Amino acid sequence: MRLTSSLRFHRQNNKTFLRIFMILVLSCIPGRTNLCSNHSDTRSSLDSLDLEGYITFDDVHNASKDFGNRYQFPPLAILHPKSVSDISTVVRHILHLGSTSNLTVAARGHGHSLQGQALAHQGVVINMESLPSHDGIKIYKGTQPYVDVSGGELWINILRETLKHGLSPKSWTDYLHLTVGGTLSNAGISGQAFKHGPQINNVYQLEIVTGKGEAVTCSKKLNPELFHSVLGGLGQFGIITRARISLGPAPHMVKWIRVLYSNFSTFSRDQEHLISKKKGFDFVEGSVTINRTDLLNNWRSSFTPNDSTEASQFKSDGKTLYCLEVVKYFNKEEANSMNQETEKLLSELSYIPSTLFSSVVPYIEFLDRVHLGEIKLRAKGLWEVPHPWLNLLVPKSSIFEFATEVFNNILTSNNNGPILIYPVNQSK
Ligand SMILES: Cc1cc2nc3c(=O)[nH]c(=O)nc-3n(C[C@H](O)[C@H](O)[C@H](O)COP(=O)(O)OP(=O)(O)OC[C@H]3O[C@@H](n4cnc5c(N)ncnc54)[C@H](O)[C@@H]3O)c2cc1C
Known part of the structure; x- marks a missing residue:
């Protein structure tokens, strides 16, 4: 799996932090030198995989940049998964190709990163938005209501669906046309975070495809190390295919x-x-x-x-x-x-x-x-x-x-x- 540049949170004894969001010219360009030594062999091996979804090699322009719009790093291929097993198959295949292939993998949500985090130069981008939720967006009412969603689901769609039941996630980002996997890989912070914590504090359970291609369920109690690594893990500890998000009553x-x-x-x-x-x-x-x-x-x-x-x-x-x-x-x-x-x-x-x-x-x-x-x-x-x-x-x-x-x-x-x-x- 690839590495990205990251922001780290400082832990100090102050009670509060101020989150500051600014427009600045940054000087750091992510290094992406993972060019595949033998593109045609790799390409045909990817092409031969048995998938429910499909892989494209030609129409990769959209996955070569992000909202930051400052870098162009075309991938070799884009996987459009139709099932979790498609993601497992591709990750496992790349693992088996070994380190000599230099092939990198990046999950891509809505591509609204600012600094190339969802790009994979000459690697494989997984278009998470094509991964369907098993039975749509599933809402569970009760004393601790929650919603089960695909990692590629947009938050705006989750809001629209949960509102039909008088419920809503509690913690948000300012902009809702972002995916669950994309914001949970960061933190997901907005003006509700002082009260409910960032979005990553409002997750009960995750389903992850690990770097070995295994599909694993994790929570605070089940595989807790994986759970805490993936939340805010910048896509480096596994791919979020499904998330269980805590809900509360929605105001009118x-x-x-x-x-x-x-x-x-x-x-x-x-x-x-x-x-x-x-x-x-x-x-x-x-x-x-x-x-x-x-x-x-x-x-x-x-x-x-x-x-x-x-x-x-x-x-x-x-x-x-x-x-x-x-x-x-x-x-x-x-x-x-x-x-x-x-x-x-x-x-x-x-x-x-x-x-x-x-x-x-x-x-x-x-x-x-x-x-x-x-x-x-x-x-x-x-x-x-x-x-x-x-x-x-x-x-x-x-x-x-x-x-x-x-x-x-x-x-x-x-x-x-x-x-x-x-x-x-x-x-x-
Ligand atoms: C207009 C705008 C407003 C914003 N406002 C806020 C805000 O108020 N608060 C805030 O916290 N952020 C905000 N952001 C930043 C945003 O939350 C992050 O950039 C987020 O990562 C974008 O989500 P995405 O779905 O586009 O993810 P992408 O850009 O596609 O991916 C982001 C990262 O997550 C990884 N990733 C994506 N999907 C998965 C997955 N399923 N599993 C594992 N890893 C995955 C990618 O590999 C990449 O490293 C804003 C961004 C924009 C463009």
């Missing part, structure tokens, strides 16, 4: 609030205050705006251009501003108590009063919010541009120094994309 609606700060310490203190509360908001994120006048034109913005509230008239005058984004879930009959709780929580914060903006939207609309940005960017031809993005977990002890240097001294603007910044509890 959300109250979605944004407020601005001009001072990082106040912003950061308020964010940490909110994630320390037992009964607070259900989602806490934030972003940084540097030297921008078109504050409301942000591609991730929930503000609408026609909005006439005081918040929409706020002028940033090019200052560095910090936006706190919070959400409270509720069902229609709970609107009054939700409003009271929200007012109380807001009264504990020190944002710029004239910048309060709120809206009420259906739960699914809120969760799928980045997709609206995608549609707008696609229409302008701006979705498939290079994305030099970076995710960092910075310990609480260094965050003030980090923010001062980076937001005030290094970056001169963020006109080309979002900078998200928000705290997560280490205990989750």
